[in-house]
Amino acid sequence: MAMHKLLVDDFFDDSFLLLAVHCRLEDYRLAFLLNKYLELRLARRAQDLDYNYFAASYAIYEWEDSKFDTIWNLVANSCKRQENSIQSSGSLFDNQNVVTKINYLVPELKKADFLIKVSNENQQLDEKKILNSIQAIPQIITAYSADLNNIRSKEHLIFN
Template sequence: MTLHKLILEEDICDEFFLIAIHCSEEEFKIAFMINKVLSLRLKRKNNDLDFSIARHDVSYPIFEYENEFNYTKFNLVANKYKYQEVVPNPKNGLFTNVISEKTVTTYLLPEFKNVDYFLKIYSDFEKVPLRNLISSINEIEHVISAYIIDNKQIKSKSHLIFD
């Protein structure tokens, strides 16, 4: 009897480019500004990217535009999600009846905690004018900086699957 061994390896294609964007504006405003500068038509998807982290449901808004002429897809997604968590008070003390809350921030890609947004670009062509895109994004008034992230630095690539 022959024994067949199947090895399942996590194979997420590296055929995308990821641009990190530092900007303190709301997601709809940064999507609008990117649309204006890059002549895109990013629209918010009907379904957000949902995860369950530490008994809390977190939701990251996603904006998407697909350029069928160039076979290119753009996804803008927020990296941060904030929610309120109830903190139990000590049983003995002056403020036992007071309920306190703390703000907890979760990250889509925890290895990039200082990044506010990611622009994921998937293209069937190998040539994407990244320098022009990044310089145009950096010219937006409220954007602090934008730069390309090397795919080898991304530890949680499975969080970037939006389909």
């Protein structure tokens, strides 16, 4: 029997800009600051992104700019969950410890706290201007453009 493989790279449209943001803000506060400094209108989606069979959910904000035909997405890159860990020590009583597990949306960018995806079909984005505007926000440590060629988990960047 013939085996057919479908690769995500065949269907994946990389006509977007991916920015990694390092900051210690809550997601709603960062969305507010981006709206203020970049004149965006990011709003939280009704449902968060759920991956790994609902083991991790990531807050996502979105704005469709119809004037420039651009879609802006702000998404948290990490999800922290507390789980009970049962360790058998061979004794009569079980010890239960609470373990914090961290799941990353894009594991290749573990150090980034948030990701900003800017989709534009015409690819008329001024990447340097956007980065300078983001880095002008005092609460942001740094922001940089992520190289899409080094990201293997591209399927996690499909938000629709």
